Amino acid sequence: GAGVSQSPRYKVAKRGQDVALRCDPISGHVSLFWYQQALGQGPEFLTYFQNEAQLDKSGLPSDRFFAERPEGSVSTLKIQRTQQEDSAVYLCASSLVVAGGPYQETQYFGPGTRLLVL
């Protein structure tokens, strides 16, 4: 079956441009996470959706970052006025069940979008 897909796989942006990163989760998955991964580091949590509801956006680094999942399936992470420090891999993950319970659910990750801001 199809896994989590992300597009584009690579994106080069000039400083100040807006970018939109897309995530197609596994069909039927309730939970969707966005992470930012710097080179050689572990992923850092950005935001969490349960269906179409954004329940946690505490990891978004600034108000230039915005995420949505309007119909509870596809999600878009938008970064406005990109800065060089935004350069990273942006990972999307989906999970069948809701998050926040005592037992950690399995997250299925996409391949990521590598963003380079010049």
Place this chain on the structure above:
Amino acid sequence: TQLLEQSPQFLSIQEGENLTVYCNSSSVFSSLQWYRQEPGEGPVLLVTVVTGGEVKKLKRLTFQFGDARKDSSLHITAAQTGDTGLYLCAGGPSGTYKYIFGTGTRLKVLA
């Protein structure tokens, strides 16, 4: 803030050697997971440990959750070149949606 520190940060070994990777925190986690990530791909779940003191085996990989549920280890026996990758521990504080990844251990197994 809950943090997960991994050690070592880098590890380069010969094929056939054994190794252990550690994941430590000052906070208690209800469960911890281990992932492996290869270049250009997202992390892939290896195992979830839930009970303090729990030991799980996955072929040549042995995972242990500390008794106090603050730490975990991954032991690889007779490493193979296919084990090369970035190993990540991760956990989510119960009752929250935020999921925390460790700092990562980059393993390279040489033929």
